[in-house]
Amino acid sequence: MRTLPEKCKDINAVPSFCGCIGGEEAVDVAAEAFCKRVAEKSGSVTGDDLVELKKALKDVEEIGPDEDDGCCEC
Numbered sequence: 001m002r003t004l005p006e007k008c009k010d011i012n013a014v015p016s017f018c019g020c021i022g023g024e025e026a027v028d029v030a031a032e033a034f035c036k037r038v039a040e041k042s043g044s045v046t047g048d049d050l051v052e053l054k055k056a057l058k059d060v061e062e063i064g065p066d067e068d069d070g071c072c073e074c
Contacts, residue, residue, distance in 0.1 A: 003028035
């Protein structure tokens with residue numbers, strides 16, 4: 001399961017990251033929510049927040065589809 005497009009994974013600047021995932025179809029809802037928060041409250045979202053988001057999404061990817069079958073709207 002891919003939570004982020006491969007081309008966006010190495011981007012650490014918040015505006016660049018949100019621009020990168022903006023036109024993509026397969027983006028995790030957490031990333032979309034993060035960028036929506038950036039648009040609404042840009043002064044309170046930092047690069048550290050982006051790093052934490054990307055770590056969490058990476059952890060989700062490592063679980064894989066086989067291990068996630070028992071959870072539907074967790």
